[in-house]
Amino acid sequence: MTRFDILDTARQQVLEAGEGLSGEQVLEVLRLPDDALDPLLALAHEVRMRWCGPEVEVEGIISLKTGGCPEDCHFCSQSGLFDSPVRSAWLDVPSLVEAAKQTAKTGATEFCIVAAVRGPNERLMAQVAAGIAAIKDEVDINIACSLGMLTPEQVEQLAAMGVHRYNHNLETARSHFPNVVTTHTWEERWETLRLVREAGMEVCCGGILGMGETLEQRAEFAGQLASLTPDEVPLNFLNPRPGTPFGDLEPVSGPDALRAVAAFRLALPRTVLRFAGGREITLGDLGARRGLLGGINAVIVGNYLTTLGRPAETDIDLLGELQMPIKALSETI
Template sequence: MTATSETSVAELTGILGVAREQVLERGEPLTQEQVLAVLRLPDSELDDLLALAHDVRMRWCGPEVEVEGIISLKTGGCPEDCHFCSQSGLFTSPVRSAWLDVPSLVEAAKQTAKSGATEFCIVAAVRGPDARLMAQVAAGIEAIRNEVDINIACSLGMLTQEQVDELAAMGVHRYNHNLETARSHFPNVVTTHSWEERSETLRMVREAGMEVCCGGILGMGETLEQRAEFAADLAALVPDEVPLNFLNPRPGTPFGDLEVLPAVDALRAVAAFRLALPRTVLRFAGGREITLGDLGARKGMLGGINAVIVGNYLTTLGRPAESDIDLLGELKMPIKALNDTL
C-alpha cells in the first residue's frame, strides 16, 4: 500500500512515534484521524507497527490469551438481509434451518472447556429471540452449569428490555451483538434493521451488568476512512471484547463475489484496532484462516490480538483447536484462567 498524494511517507510513519507516546506510555487510545494514519502506513512499516501493537497489548492487557468456543443453537432461516451472512433466509445460500438440542449444547460446552477455553457462546441466527428460543437458552444454560465450569455468553440478535433482564438473571456473562461495520457503511451491509437498533441493544446490555462484546467484519467494501470510523465507533462504546472477523465470501450472498482482504491490510487493521482499543479483549474470529493463513495468524497474535475463537465458526470451518492451543504454547502466551475472567 502506498501513501496518499496528500500525505508524505514521513508524516505517515511519524504516527508510530505519536502512538508509542500516546498509547503505549499513557494508555490513551488513538483518535479516528490517527487510526486512519495508521491504516495508511506503507507495507515497509508493518513489522514496526505490529511490534508496537504487541507492546501495547502486553502493557495494558498482559500476556494472557482468552480462549472461547461458539455453538449455533438455531442455524439458518434468519429473516434479516445481512449481506455477508449465509444464514439469511432471503438468499440462495446453502444453509438449512436447524435447532440444536440441550444435550448437544452440553456436550459442546464440555468439549470447549477441555480445549482450555473459559468462554462458551450460544448463538442463534435470528432478528431477536422469541419465547421458544429464550426457553431453549434458559434450559441450555441450566444444563451446562450443572456439568461444566465455564462462562456462558450469548448472541441472540436484538433484544427487548425484558429479554435483557431475563438473560442477566440467567447469569449470562457476556452478550455479543456486533455493530458489523462503520455507521456510515452499515446501510450498504444491512437494510432490514438499523445501526441504531443494534446500538440500543448494547446500551441495555451494559446497563443490565452483562459484559459487552461488540465487533464486526473487515473487508466488506468499506473504505479506509470507514475502517477508521468503525474503530472509533467501537472505542466510544468501550466494549469488554471486540471480535475481529474478516469477510469469508459466502456463495449465494450479496457479498459472495467480493475479494478476500489482503493479509497485509488485515494485519494493519488488527494493529490499528489495538491502538484504538488498548485495554480491550481483541479477539481473532471468523475469516482469519482464509485471510491470514498460519503465518498471518502468528503475526496477528504478535500484533495486538489477545483472544481467539477456537474450533469451527457458525457456518465455516476454523483451525483445529489444538493448532491454536499449540501456537499459544510456542509463543509462550498463557491461556487466561477461568477465575481471571469473572
C-alpha cells in the same frame, strides 16, 4: 520523529499514556506502507502486553438455531432471503452441554451460544434458559450469548440466567451499515448494546472487515467501537459466502488485515481483541502468528457458525509455542 510519525505519536499516546488513537489517527495507521508493518505490529504487541498482559482468552461458539433468519445481512449465509446452502436447524440441550464440555477441554473460559434470528422469541429464550441451566450443572465455564436484538425484558432475563457476556456486533461503520443491512438499523443494534451494559453483562461487539468499506470507514468503525468501550471486540474478516450479496467480494489482503489488527489495538488498548472468522483465508498460519504478536489477545477456537476454522489443538499449540498463557477461568469472572 520518524517518517512514520503516527507510530511515534502512538508510542507516546497509547503505549505510555494508555489513551487510544482517535478515528483520524487510526486512518493514518491504516494508510501506512508495507515497510512500516513490522514496527507497527511490534508497537501493537507492546501495547497489548502493557495494558492487557500476556494471557490469551480462548472461546468456543455453538449455533443453537441455524439458518432461516429474516434479516438481510449481506455477508451472511444464514439469511432466509438468500439462495445459500444453509438450512434452518435447532440444536437440542444435550448437544449444547456436550459442545460446552468439549470447549472447556481446550482450556477455553468462554462458551457462546449463538442463534440466527432478528431477536429471540419465547421458544428460543426457553431453549437458552434450559441450555444454560444444564451447562452450569456440568461444566465450569463462562456462558455468553448472541441472540440478536433484545427487549429490556429479555436483557433482564438473560442477566438473571447468569449470562456473562453478550455479543451483538455493529458489523461496520455507521456510514456503511445501510450498504450491508437494510432490514434493521445500526441504531437498533446500538440500543441493544446499551441495554446489555445497563444490565451489568459484559459487552462484546465487533464486526467484519472487507465488506466494501473504505479505509476511512474502517477507521470510523474503530472510533465508534472505542466510544462504546466494549469489554471484547471480535475482529472478523469477510469469508465470501456463495449465494449472498457479498459472495463475489475479494478477501482482505494479509498486510491490510494485519494493519487493521494493529490499528484496532491502538484504538482500544485495554480491550479483549479477539481473532474471529475469516482469519484462516485472509492470514493463514503465518499471519495468525503475526496477529498474535501484533495486538490480538483472544481467539475463537474450532469452527465458526457456518465456516470451518483451524483445529482447536492448532491454536492451543501455537499459544504454547509463543509462550502465551491461556487466561484462567477465575481471571475472567
